[in-house]
Structure formats: structure tokens, C-alpha cells
Amino acid sequence: MCGIIGYIGSRKAANILWDGLKRLEYRGYDSAGICTINNNHILIEKDVGKLEEIQNKINFNSMNGNVGISHCRWATHGKVTKENAHPHCDNNNKISIVHNGIIENFQELKERLIKKGHKFKSMTDTEVVVHLIADNYNGSIEEATRKALKQIDGSYALGIVCANEPDKLIAARNESPLIVGLGEGENFIASDVPAILKHTNKVIYLDNNEMAVLTKDNVTIKNNNGEIIHKKIAEIDWDSELAEKAGYRHFMLKEIHEQPRAITETLNGRIENGNINLANELNLNEGELKRINRIIIVACGTSWHAALAGEFMLEELAKIPVEVEYASEFRYRNPIVNEDTLVIAISQSGETADTLAAIREAKKKNANVLSIVNAKGSSISREADSVLYTYAGPEIGVASTKAFTTQLIVLYLFTLYMSNIRNSLNKETIRDLIGKLRKLPLEMETLLTEDKGIKKIADIYKDKNNALFLGRGINFPIALEGALKLKEVSYIHAEGYPAAEMKHGPIALIDKNMPVVVLATKDVYTYKKVLGNIQEVKARGGIVIAIATEGDEEIRKIADYVFYIPRTLYILSSILSVVPLQLLAYYAATDRNLDPDKPRNLSKSVTVE
């Protein structure tokens, strides 16, 4: 949604904040700003645009002070203007805040405050918070914040500073992520770990209705009644270099190339003597797992596509009925769930508001909830009964890539684990499937190192406005994911369809301007039918880009372009097939001079409903 970073210590705050914002820009990039306190005065600089544009207009380096807050915005209430950019300030220029979330009763509060003489400068919901704090200020910023929070309905992660108390930085959280970073003689707050990883790997995850009072040498966490809470300090094992571009032009390209490593890390420690072992990570014993008679998977966006692939895996191999739901719809249609239902929630960020709400709905109905999450310690990982982490490392590019493939890996591991427990596959078959799985990172590495001409294929999209992606079976969610990637980063209208559905409508769109990606890897069920679908596209003049299995010469004769992937199990081939689609989207965007890391209107983590 938006990114927040705050600092208190002995170093120049503005430099640390600006550097941190660059690492949080994936959360919001329509405007940004910094506030520092210098000699008991509040200094604020902010403007609209991406950070690199703002940097050309403002010299943040000239802002002195050792305490400050900063923000990169993704607009919800109020247009993208300088006035609406954060930080916001009270009328006396004494208190400043940054905010992520939505204040639902802001209109009512604003009217009340205006009557009391407060003057508003922006159209944001956020500004009411700073006025409300000022209204309650009586010498203690901590106390004033606590009083103000009691009057607020909605979600917030807040960073607050006060010119009269320059030795304090206040943070507060409800329903929007916020962490506290613990340094030596300095402390931080941030929306997400990458912003502070360079300075510390010790963090405290704030929970709902908690406040943190930071000084340079101390951090105290309190509840909204001011009572001290003792929280666990987590040590983050992400390497700070993973949050840098490492020579790649964009995070998206770097993250596509990181997939073999991310998959290896996700497999690490989970395969033992030719078997999958997830027992230590699951809060369900074998008896409980046997009793599950239905699985519902909830997720949004790319994670929802992973869920569809998971449905295919679990039904095909573990023989358990699975339904996939958009997390945003789940709680609004009274789903039938009971104690024998396992609800799996998939999320890269672990903070997606809709997915979090779906978990709460499922728990209310006594389902057991398993989450598949990338961000350690995130809200979803904490609220679920069990968590299986994907070890993709920090994903900065807004378009999800390595998170998706590692989600597929975890779903596959879970499928094999369940298949063993429920005896739907024999031990020998499982051993064989695991053997093929182990080879996957190397196969993907080869795919990424050899130049297979995907950049040239992407040139086709230069002057196109529409695109289709077709796939069957487990390749249908891959087609959806290919279409989503292209839409997100190149703004080309794209649709994914089950290949056979094409003739029920979308075929009307096909002409010589329509590139159609067809996922045509070999399987026992649908390969021949997919060849038929390719013929149907060709007969109408469409351009066919086939993703095919190495050695398939037949397909060369009918497709315009073929991208080969190594021969492996059908299910695993889908994990390889998505890689050329990610690259296609990346190059289609860069060919159009678009920045794939910061697609318009999008934010990495959608923490509002």
C-alpha cells in the first residue's frame, strides 16, 4: 500500500530514510517525503513522482536532524498531489506523522476538528490523525497518540515525531504491517524488513493495537492502555544483498533469475531419506491430516494462480477434493467450512488484507488454517495455525515471480506429504517424484542461462494491444499467470483461457494481430488436443508462440515460435513453463520503455480491503 520508515539515533536521519524508501518503493511510488527534527523544529520535504524524479527536485541531504519519519505513497484518499503526500503536520508545525492504511471515520473526525479550529491542507484521511494527536497534546506525544487512537476506526501503521520531544519516535499499528528494528544506539520502524536490513536483522513485529516508543537507546512496546508488553525479538536470516539489484537492470529480472536458488532453498531440509518431511512445520498430526475431507485454498492475484495449480496437484496425486476461492470473496458468501476442512491461505507478503480476512473467517468456522507465506513473521503467518514458508527471499519487484514458483514447490511438497500419509501413492512412486523434483533447480538454471531467443519473441508485442494465453490442466493457471504478468508490467490487455474454451468465445478475437501463447508441454491427457487448438488459432491468422517439451519437432511445424523447456514430469513442467512467460512480460515492458518494477497503479502488498 504505502511504505514507512522511521529512524532515531546519532546518524543523519534523512540519508537513512531516503535509502530505506528506495527499498520500500515497491509499496508505493506516486509521491514521497521525509520529515526530520532539527533544533526542535520540524522540517518536511515532499513531492509527487517516483523517488528518482523527486530526488532531482529535492535535496534531502540538506535536511539535518537525527530523528525522522518518511513515506512513499500509493494514493487511496485524495489525488496524487504534493499536499496529499506524507508526512503531514499539525497547524503549529510541532507534530508530524506518516501513515499506511485507511481511517474509516475520517470524515466525521475532520468535521469535528474543523469546528474546533483545525485547518486542513490535504484531502487525505491521514491528516485527521495528526490534528487529533495535536488536539490531545498536553506535553506527552505518547499520551496524545494513545488518546487519538482511541477515537480512530480503521487500519493504520503510523510513525509519529514531535518537535518538543525530539528524543522520541512513536509507532502504532492496527491491521497494517509495521516492524521495529533494533540497532546499536539507534532504532528504526519500517513497513517491511528490506528497508532496514542493511542496518539490523533484529526486529520486533508489532501486533494490532500495539504502540512502540523508541529512543535511540531503547524500545518499549505498549498496548493501547499504556501497559508494557514483552515481545519476542526475531532474527531475520535474509541476506541484505538479496534486497539489492546485484547488477541486474530491474528487480523483476533479477528475481526471475533467482528462481533456481529460491527453489533449492525452499526444498532444503524438507526431503529426508527419499521422503517429504513437513511434520515439524505443521500443527496437525498424521491422524488429523488423514481426517481432512476437503481443502479450500484462498489467495489473491498470482498466489491465487498458484492455488489453482495446487488444486490440480492435490486432486491428481493426494486424491483430496479441493476448491479454490478468491480470498476477497470468501467471507462474503457464507462458505461451508467445518473442523474437517483444511483452509490453505497463500500469500507472498503475508499481509494481504483480503487473505487475512479469509483466514479469520475460516478460523471462526473452526477450520484448521495452513498458510504458505514468503515474508517471515507477517500477519498471515502468525494468524494461521501452521505455516509453510517459501524461501524466495525478499521479493521487491511488484510483479511476483520467484514467490510464485516457490509457492508451487511448497504445494507440491505438501501434496506428496499428504499422498504418503493418505496412501494415495506408493512409496516407490513418491521416491521417483521426489527424484524428479530435486532436478528442477538445475533444469531451471539451464533454461535461464541458455539464450533461447525469448527477447526476440517478446518483440512481437511491441505494436500489439492484446494477447491470449492458453493452457489446459495444470497449464491453465500458468496461462492465467502469463497473462497477468504481461498486463501488469507492459499494460497490454491479456487474457488466459483453458485452451478448449477458446472456441466458446475468445476465438472471435483472433486475427493476424493477436499473439497467442500456447502452453503445449507433453502430457498423457491433452497434448494432442492442444495441437488441435494451435491449428484453430493458425487457421484464423493468429501468431502462435508455443511453450513445448524439448525434442518435440511436431510442434515446430505448426507454431510460429517455439520455446523449449526441459523434459520432466507434467506437473513439474508447469513450474518451468512459467519462466519464459515471466521473461516475455519483462521484455515486452522494457521494449516499451516501461519500468517493470513499478507498474502504474499497483502496489506490492495490498493491505486494504
Ligand code: M6R
Ligand atoms: O502478497 P500476496 O501474495 O498475498 O499478494 C497477492 C496479490 O496482490 C499479488 O500476487 C499481485 O497479484 C501481484 N502483483 C502479482 O504479480
